Each structure stands twice: as structure tokens, then as C-alpha cells.
Amino acid sequence: MAYLDHAATTPMLDEALEAYVATAREVGNASSLHAAGRRARRRVEESRERVAAVLGARPSEVIFTGGGTESDNLAVKGIFWARRAARGDQVRVVSSAVEHHAVLDAVDWLAGHEGAEVGWLPVDAAGRLDPDRLRVELAAHGDRVALVTAMWANNEVGTVQPVADLAAVAAEHGVPFHTDAIQAVGQVPVDFAASGVAALTVTGHKLGGPAGVGALLLARDVAATPLLHGGGQERDVRSGTLDTAGIVAFAVAVEAAVKGQQEYAARVAALRDELVERVRRAVPEVIFNGDPVARLPGNAHFSFPGCEGDALLLLLDAQGIACSTGSACSAGVAQPSHVLLAMGADDDRARSSLRFTLGHTSTRADVDALIAALPAAVDRARRAAALRTPR
């Protein structure tokens, strides 16, 4: 099998898996006062320090959560609620048109249920946000904005955003800035303090850790109303018995991913460039999507004119090649990607897209397998799409 879907999830690192298994064998609730509890707490706090150290945060700024979706929801809803509680007219949320659904739908939910108003920031054809647009937005509405949330790097087309510039604009207006850095950590340099953001989401399963564990880095002066109430763990912001084994494995993976980032990015970007070059040669009509330079090293994203991404995926899957259309399902049916639509693609182009993402286990053999299968798949997908012509 050629696994070209590392942005969906990537294999666990051996050291993370070993750390998980070793820790999971130990009993202990990190909130307990006895020796077993103390041991668990030590593991959790060591993990917190490890994560903080490699991501440029203070240990007290690390809140462990049940993964990326929870961290995004905690940041978006929690900061919104806290800001509105502090000042009733701070009800505007500024976000981007290309966010992951974990942010997008949380923002939409606030608009639908909590009376939030939303300012959506557009992107250019490469999927890039423009800090000047944020400046205009905040100049117009700044005193009423509860938070700005914009991702560090896009999970579909791989475009990396000018996060530090955006955060600086938000800081000028005293507005907290949250970034979903799930796709960025371990792929590009990420430093919480240096970036100037107030909150940052990271998750385990995109960087060699387990799924279902992640963190929200939350600056100490930023309040967030909890989503989960209970035992008061994690600064009272996130109650629930800590997943000691998951947190330990997560920290091992974060540390390895961040420490190895440069070397990883160089190797994977070279392989990705080769993939792009060979796909272009095999299918000359392809359109390469996203920013060619400000881009995640493992991401290659194409539109195949005249094809449906769904059909290509089925055909490549049958040849043992795993990739993604990147589109979300609504009611079980694939919708054209909101990211590509926001970049100005029409419905057909959005539906003709496929994402190939490389990761730490990728090799040239994966690219070879893709190139071997792709031309025939494109040919067939084109024939199937031609049936769609209106009668």
C-alpha cells in the first residue's frame, strides 16, 4: 500500500508507542494524593514541560485536551464566552474562509446559538490570508471583536499563513488571536511565544502521537470559559481525569516532531517536489493548488480537469493508493471543498481535486506507485465524468 494521506493521520512513532504502552501499564490518577497518583502526575507534568519547551510556551500555558477538535472548540467558544462575559458587546468573531470544520462549525454554532456576529476573512487564489484585510476588519469593528481565529497551515491545500503578522495586527487592537496549528507543528517552525498568538491548537495523531489527545496552548492572561465542568483539572479549564499514557506519548511525539522538523521538512519537501513534477508529467493538464512557496513540505494538492475526485479516489484505492479528496461529507455525500471555493475555484474544479500528503514513513516507492496508477485512473475517471453531461 502507498499511504499518501498523512495529513489525515500519520503512523505513530515507535518511541511514542513504547512510551504509551509503558505508561498505560502503570496505575495512577494524576489527581490522587498517594504514590501511584504522584507518579502519574509526575509523568503528566514532565510531558507538559516537554511540550512547552519545544513549542515556546510556559508549562502553565499547556492545557491537555482530547484532541484537535476539542482544543479548537475550547479556544473559539471558551474565549468568546469569556470575552463576552467581561464585556457584553464583544460578540464579533473574526475567522477565515478556509478553516477546518472544527473551527468553522464552532464559529457557525456561536453565530446560530449565541448571537455571535462573524467577519469572514477572504483568501487569495493561493489560499493566503492578507494581514491588511484583518487590519481593515479590526479598524471597523475592533472594539467589538471577541477573538480572531485563523489556522497556521491549511489541511487541504497546505498553504501556510502569515500567522505572526496576523497576530501582530490583532495585538494592535488588543484582540486575542487563536491559531489552529495542527498541520503546522513538526512541519514548519512553530513557536508560541515568538508568534504572538494567544492560543494555539495542536493534536497528537498528525505528528506521530496517538489520536484523541492534544493540547491548547493558552496564554496566561487569556481567559477561556470551560466546555467541560467537573474535577477542575487543567487550570479548571478542562475537567476530566487526565489520560496519562496518551499525554506521555503525545509529548514524546511532539518533541520528536519539533526537534526533527528541519531535517524532516527538507527530506519530505524534496520527495513532494518529485511527486509534483512526476504528476505534472504524467497528467499535463493538472492544476497545482495552494501556495507554491509558503507551503507544508508534505502537501501536494491538484485539480484534475474533467475528472471527479471521488472517482479518482476509488480507482486509486483499488490500486492500493490512499489519498483524499479533502472534501467534507455533508449528510453522507461529498460536498465541494469550501477551501477551494474560497480560493475562487468553481464547483467542477473543486470536485476534481485530490490531496496527496507525505509524512515520516514516506518513500520514493510510494510516489512510484502513484505515478504507475495515475494515468489510467485519470483516463477512466474522465470517461465516467463525461457521462454527466446534461441530456
Next chain:
Amino acid sequence: MRVLAAMSGGVDSAVAAARAVAAGHDVTGVHLALARNPQTYRTGARGCCTLEDSRDARRAADVIGIPFYVWDMADRFHEDVVDDFVAEYAAGRTPNPCLRCNEKIKFAAVLDRAVALGFDAVVTGHHARLGRDGLLRRSVDVAKDQSYVLAVLTRAQLDRSIFPLGDSTKAEVRAEAARRGLAVADKPDSHDICFIADGDTRGFLAQRLGESPGDVVDAVSGAVVGSHTGAYAYTVGQRRGLHLDRPAPDGRPRYVLSITPKTNTVTVGPAEALEVSEVRATRPVWTGGERPTAPVECEVQLRAHGDVVPATVEVSADGLAAELRRPVRGVAAGQAIVAYRPDPAGDVVLGSATITG
């Protein structure tokens, strides 16, 4: 062969897919998303097109161990089945949407796409036999037989179809599903029209066609005996729900004899006036052999689960005419007439056509 199994989320299509794997085919499962808005379709047990059905189908595919995808056929289904359904009623005919779905969606849009993608055939869980001789026959389970709704398929469509269930009874299929660990083993059968959420066909049509009040006329006396809010809501042979203002002069029950969209009239009459001995039909399809040149002695079925009547079928330039050996009540335009040749190995579908009168 590389085959595509259409998986509705029900027990039949799940077992059909499993049998296709057992027969050595390379099988891919596909669930057809037919609803533009799945919430409006029948939920759970009774429908075939809800999210729950989609999840049931996916779970079955996982158990069987085959790839599984959802294909969005909502637009095609809407145009070719739902809109057609409404238009047929508006024209005073009684359509069969399952038959239309087979003709236009499952064995047309889906099959064409499958072939383009490199598949050799489509597998479904219909209860009918399609053997090596290429003849379509009734299922061994006559009560569950679905050859009637497949009889519209052309030779080319049948040549790319596989029906693995025709030699089994429904009870055997359920038992096999349980044996194979398929959770849909005891899921109830679907009976109703999947795109009419509450089963209220009349309300569904009224919503789309609007109210259009008109007269109910008695065929015997010629008198207006009642009124209706839309002639399209009636079906030939219908007795209930006529709400006549006046009882018929002869005091006997009245049935719908015909619907005339032009004058927006529903004509009613006594039961014997419903009796028909000759049926005309158009758009014939012959799959049981060559198109006949001489009159054929056979049996005909005039609606799904309807009685079977011996008949002589004569082919005309634009269709066929069937002389029924005994009169039949409630023959509705828009339904299919299917001709069968009785056979101990399963009655053979000779052909079908759409009833015009």
C-alpha cells in the same frame, strides 16, 4: 470480474454483495445517496435512502471486507424518478417509481458510471433469477419475487447485471445474513415509496401540483356525485377516500374508473365497469428472446404483486396489445405489463411495456 454492489443498507443487498465475494468477484460496495435532503426521506427501517441506511450499508461492507463509497445520485434521481412520478400522476397515470429507478438509475446512471470506471457488472439484492442463459426469471420465493420491476431492463442492461439471490427465499437470505454476522439480518423490509417521508402520497402530490378542485362524475348516470381537490390524487380501481356527496343510484359501491386531466374529472362506477379484457401498452422491451412476430400465448402481470392472467400478446408497430383470458379489475395506465412464459425452472420474463389503456 470487477463488480459493483449497490448496497441500500438492507439485508438483501448486503447478502448479495457477500455472495458476489464468495463467487470470487472483486467487489466494491456503493450506497446511492438519492435524497437531496435526507431528513425528508423515510427513516430507518422502512426506507432505503436515509443516513442510517447509509451507515448500515457501510457497516455491512466493512463486515464483508470490501471497499465502500457513497455515490451522490440525488439530482438524477430527482429528475428521472421523483419529477417523473409527479408528472405521471399529473397526466392521470399511475407510475411505479421502483421500476423507474431500476430503469434510469441503478441499471443506467450507476451501471454506466461503473462501466466507465472499469467495472464489468452491477450486483443487486433483487429477488429474481438471471442465469447463464441470460433469461430473467421469477425468484424461487414467489412472494418476494421482483422480476416485475426488473422487466424494463434491456438486454444490454441485463448482460451487465448479477442477481445472486434469485435461488433463495427471503428467510434463507436473512438466515445467511445472521450467519455472516451482518447486523441488518433482521432489519424490516421496506415497502413504501422512499421519497415520501410520511407515506402520504396524496399530500406529496398536492404539495407539488397544488390544489385543483373538480368534479367526480358517475359513469352510469352521468351525474356529478362529488368533488375532489386534484384528480391526480386518484388511481384507477381506488374505492376508499372518494367522499361522494351522494350514494350511487343503484346503491352499490363506486370505484375510480378513469382520470381525465384535460377536464380535471374523476369518473367513478360500479366494480364490473373496472373490468378490462384488453390492455394496450407502449415502449416494449423484449429480453426473453427476439421481438415476437406472431401472437404469443403467455401470462401477463399488470402491477407489482398483481395477479397473473393468461393472455395472447400481439406486437404492433409502436407497442403491444394483450387479450386477457379473463377480465382483470383496476388496470392503471402508467403501470407495466410484463409477459411471462410459464416454466418449472422459474417463469421467464419475455418482455414488458408501459400500459396506456
